[in-house]
Amino acid sequence: MNGFPHFDQFLTAVDRDAALAETSSRAEAALSRRGLLGITLGAVGAIVFGKTSVAEAGAGLPASDVDILNYALVLEYLQASFYTEAERSGALSGATAQAVKVVGATERAHVKAFRELLGSRAVARPTFDFQGVTEQQRPFLRTAVAFEDLAVEAYKGQAPKVRSNAVLAAAVGIHSVEARHAAWMRELFGITPAVNAFDRPASRAKINRIVASTHFIVSRPRMKARNKPHFTG
Amino acid sequence: MRLRSPEVGLGEHDSPGEASSRRAVLGTAALAGLVAGLPFFRGLFRLGDALGSPSKAQDAKILQLVLQLEYTQVALYEQALDQAGLDGELRAFAEAALAHEREHVAAIRKALGANAGSKPTFDFGSRIKSAEAFRKAAIDLEDTAVAGYNGQATNLTKATLGAAATIVSVEARHAAWVRAIAGEVAAPDAVDTPMTAEQVARSLRELGMRTQ
Amino acid sequence: MRHGTRLAAAITAATFVGLLLAGLGVSHREKSIATATGFAALPPAPAPVLKVGRPKMLSGERYVSRWTVVRRPTAAHAAPSASSVVVARLGVSAPEGTPNLLAVLRARTGAGGALWVMVRLPVLPNGTVGWVSRRSLGSYQVVKTHLVVDRRRLQATLYQNGKSVFTAPVGVGTAVAPTPAGDFTIRSKLTRYASPFYGPVAFGTTARSAVLTDWPDGGFIGLHGTNQPGLIPGRISHGCIRMRNEDIVRLSRLMPVGTPLAIR
Numbered sequence: 001m002n003g004f005p006h007f008d009q010f011l012t013a014v015d016r017d018a019a020l021a022e023t024s025s026r027a028e029a030a031l032s033r034r035g036l037l038g039i040t041l042g043a044v045g046a047i048v049f050g051k052t053s054v055a056e057a058g059a060g061l062p063a064s065d066v067d068i069l070n071y072a073l074v075l076e077y078l079q080a081s082f083y084t085e086a087e088r089s090g091a092l093s094g095a096t097a098q099a100v101k102v103v104g105a106t107e108r109a110h111v112k113a114f115r116e117l118l119g120s121r122a123v124a125r126p127t128f129d130f131q132g133v134t135e136q137q138r139p140f141l142r143t144a145v146a147f148e149d150l151a152v153e154a155y156k157g158q159a160p161k162v163r164s165n166a167v168l169a170a171a172v173g174i175h176s177v178e179a180r181h182a183a184w185m186r187e188l189f190g191i192t193p194a195v196n197a198f199d200r201p202a203s204r205a206k207i208n209r210i211v212a213s214t215h216f217i218v219s220r221p222r223m224k225a226r227n228k229p230h231f232t233g
Numbered sequence: 234m235r236l237r238s239p240e241v242g243l244g245e246h247d248s249p250g251e252a253s254s255r256r257a258v259l260g261t262a263a264l265a266g267l268v269a270g271l272p273f274f275r276g277l278f279r280l281g282d283a284l285g286s287p288s289k290a291q292d293a294k295i296l297q298l299v300l301q302l303e304y305t306q307v308a309l310y311e312q313a314l315d316q317a318g319l320d321g322e323l324r325a326f327a328e329a330a331l332a333h334e335r336e337h338v339a340a341i342r343k344a345l346g347a348n349a350g351s352k353p354t355f356d357f358g359s360r361i362k363s364a365e366a367f368r369k370a371a372i373d374l375e376d377t378a379v380a381g382y383n384g385q386a387t388n389l390t391k392a393t394l395g396a397a398a399t400i401v402s403v404e405a406r407h408a409a410w411v412r413a414i415a416g417e418v419a420a421p422d423a424v425d426t427p428m429t430a431e432q433v434a435r436s437l438r439e440l441g442m443r444t445q
Numbered sequence: 446m447r448h449g450t451r452l453a454a455a456i457t458a459a460t461f462v463g464l465l466l467a468g469l470g471v472s473h474r475e476k477s478i479a480t481a482t483g484f485a486a487l488p489p490a491p492a493p494v495l496k497v498g499r500p501k502m503l504s505g506e507r508y509v510s511r512w513t514v515v516r517r518p519t520a521a522h523a524a525p526s527a528s529s530v531v532v533a534r535l536g537v538s539a540p541e542g543t544p545n546l547l548a549v550l551r552a553r554t555g556a557g558g559a560l561w562v563m564v565r566l567p568v569l570p571n572g573t574v575g576w577v578s579r580r581s582l583g584s585y586q587v588v589k590t591h592l593v594v595d596r597r598r599l600q601a602t603l604y605q606n607g608k609s610v611f612t613a614p615v616g617v618g619t620a621v622a623p624t625p626a627g628d629f630t631i632r633s634k635l636t637r638y639a640s641p642f643y644g645p646v647a648f649g650t651t652a653r654s655a656v657l658t659d660w661p662d663g664g665f666i667g668l669h670g671t672n673q674p675g676l677i678p679g680r681i682s683h684g685c686i687r688m689r690n691e692d693i694v695r696l697s698r699l700m701p702v703g704t705p706l707a708i709r
Contacts, residue, residue, distance in 0.1 A: 105500030106423045113497040129584035132560040135552040160395045165387040170495035172386040173424040176379045179405035180420035187413040194406035197336035198399040221514045223702035227542040228638045229647040231667025232654045232683040285488035384490050424497040427490040
């Protein structure tokens with residue numbers, strides 16, 4: 001894939017020796033402070049639909065925790081959509097096809113859980129264009145490895161910032177599952193599932209930059225118009 | 234050179250040239266930076282705290298626990314590599330995991346210093362006598378490690394939580410790896426259930442750890 | 446990777462050493478982990494606030510249809526190869542002003558590793574398919590609905606996951622300007638255009654009249670409302686599928702754009 005310099009470096013490192021090379025990259029100014037969807041911290045509430053219900057389980061959570069949960073939700077959306085599309089593409093076979101069924105189901109369950117907790121404060125599902133990566137087994141696996149390693153880094157980076165113990169307990173239980181996924185995808189790809197004795201965290205800025213460089217998140221196509229119909233009638 | 238706390242990503246703002254020299258400096262600089270950033274020096278550890286809320290003393294207690302976990306892992310892998318007739322990918326796994334667990338032991342021992350608990354003795358019985366028995370034991374032990382670390386996440390101070398997080402995901406990778414070697418579903422659960430400290434201790438004893 | 450390990454170890458070790466420097470004052474007794482009081486003092490993890498349900502495999506996949514839009518102007522080829530015959534040229538917009546929507550059938554990796562996608566083409570003869578470079582297409586969207594128009598029974602039925610959720614009488618083309626049979630796609634939704642002839646909402650399709658080939662905008666078949674509901678059901682149109690206005694409004698709440706359309 002051309003034009004995705006940060007992600008390419010990321011993938012190359014995965015490919016070369018299964019180590020996550022540090023992406024030496026300049027901060028993209030537009031992305032350094034913005035979330036994965038170009039949403040600034042605190043603006044999350046502006047993009048939800050529906051009314052806020054005080055009866056939601058997540059109603060009592062600190063705003064910063066809601067923000068972290070939504071951040072995790074975007075990454076879960078990304079993964080769930082990625083695995084689901086790959087499963088549907090018919091391009092996968094063997095152990096990979098079997099693994100994707102399980103991991104996809106798990107990520108979809110994660111999405112559902114986050115959405116239920118966040119209720120009307122949940123960020124909406126983005127539109128993803130995976131540009132063929134879900135339709136060829138080798139590129140799919142390479143990207144799956146990168147996504148899972150990224151999710152592990154993201155959860156790790158956010159965990160110490162979580163304020164509510166209940167949210168922290170939930171986050172660590174998912175973080176370790178993502179690490180199992182990461183090892184699984186690496187094993188399928190043919191590289192070592194656990195390179196280092198210590199896995200590193202990643203900042204949101206770094207995660208955002210890498211995800212943005214894939215250009216997988218796109219705007220939803222608008223299929224409605226007000227043009228006068230010119231059908232045959 | 235700006236110092237960063239552990240939860241901030243590393244290397245993100247460096248140009249290629251700076252990265253390697255920054256790494257060389259960061260080892261010692263990080264220590265100074267982290268220590269300066271930690272709240273220790275503002276107050277002494279609070280003896281009067283409610284039982285269970287995070288504190289340095291509690292961190293130490295938890296680290297003693299996970300040290301026993303790591304000792305057990307080192308011993309299991311060492312003994313299995315010696316006696317269980319491992320070859321192929323299972324052997325490669327055991328060698329890699331052993332190296333990681335040794336690094337974990339070293340790091341935790343360094344943190345606890347003179348107070349680090351000593352290595353227990355182990356009687357793994359038939360678990361190290363065959364490849365398949367070892368594999369099952371490794372899965373149990375790695376799953377216990379994940380559950381044990383996860384169970385303590387809310388009991389740790391934030392700094393130690395960050396450090397523990399860098400370890401628990403490696404244990405989870407080990408667990409998935411050794412399952413995958415046998416063609417098992419590598420991640421059967423959607424969420425990992427935590428264990429209490431007592432449950433961890435019990436699980437370790439069942440697996441073959443004998444305390445002094 | 447060496448750097449990463451050393452660096453990570455330095456950070457982690459540094460954190461632990463930081464604890465040490467604070468003077469933990471851990472008593473000799475706490476060296477052994479077997480003390481019951483030691484563990485009783487460690488609270489269990491709080492109840493999870495996130496309720497993760499049982500993971501579910503995909504179901505109803507035989508009702509899944511995928512669609513995409515043309516992201517940049519491109520050629521559709523007869524085979525998954527740039528050197529094969531060009532069957533059609535595709536722009537980014539449909540004549541009705543919406544993105545050019547195509548049904549995705551399957552993908553194939555061509556020589557040199559390029560990915561080609563087989564799509565239904567909105568060209569004559571109806572039913573033409575072609576291969577398009579994946580790079581010229583946008584995101585894949587999924588629908589689980591499909592619309593069947595039965596020209597003999599003069600009836601339209603919408604299925605959701607294989608179950609009928611809507612049915613209504615329709616008007617179709619006359620003998621001289623028939624509604625064509627085949628597999629097509631609902632590709633646009635037009636509203637607020639203020640033309641009573643088409644009713645309150647009109648859907649664009651990829652079906653084309655085989656006879657009205659000189660029609661403005663290519664002679665595409667639409668699915669729309671009407672100002673002559675008394676004629677429905679009947680063979681009355683120039684090819685379009687007409688519905689009574691209350692029916693098409695009801696349908697518009699159930700049928701997303703991208704829904705496959707089978708005309709029998």
